[in-house]
Amino acid sequence: MKLDAQWITGFVDGEGCFHVGINQHDDMRAGYQVLPEFTVVQHERDAQVLHAMKAYFGCGVVRSNHGDRMAYRVRGQEHLLERIIPFFVEHPLKTKKRLDFEKFRKVLLMVEAGDHLTSDGIEKIRAIAGQMNRGRSR
């Protein structure tokens, strides 16, 4: 199955999620690890579409999620910065999910700059992450 860039943008406007997790992690300098993640969840009968997205972006994994759901997931900072983010900069989302994407991008650039290694930086990242994915009942 070959996907078109605009189809992917429309599908992600509906089904995609940009999320930033922040976990305690004693090995990190500021005591926290920042885990940005791009996911698309579907019923397992549409796993083929998730595999086609993985092939399109050339990164990420397709795994089972909860019950009969499957997820396409990209977590690696390099893949997010070099493949996922440039794609959605070039093909902007049309729903308000674009605002989540912009916060997601901002956090990744802060992590790239090493901001997450200071307590001050972690607090800024936490504030941005806390404003994401609000008002979306999924």
Add this chain to the structure above:
Amino acid sequence: MKLDAQWITGFVDGEGCFHVGINQHDDMRAGYQVLPEFTVVQHERDAQVLHAMKAYFGCGVVRSNHGDRMAYRVRGQEHLLERIIPFFVEHPLKTKKRLDFEKFRKVLLMVEAGDHLTSDGIEKIRAIAGQMNRGRSR
């Protein structure tokens, strides 16, 4: 907001619904009315996208749905047959929702042919409608 055909296909693969309602209706010859309906539901903050779809297809209405949700809805048989169905024939859905679309199209062609005016036709339509939108928890 201007929409691309492939964006619409991707968005409907995620968020769209093809539904066939069958209601008792004493004025109809076989005692039933067939109500095919294409809908896309979104949080009200993305009403703009629904209005853009209405403008693209040149038919349908945008109305509030439940609570903070809005719906773009096309019900008219003529608009479904002349605008919605040709669009998704030309730009096929990529998820299994395509199978629902194909059943939806079949029912509309049966109604167009007057099959819904006989008890036999209504039973056939009911059987097809009963196979739609299964395994989708939304």
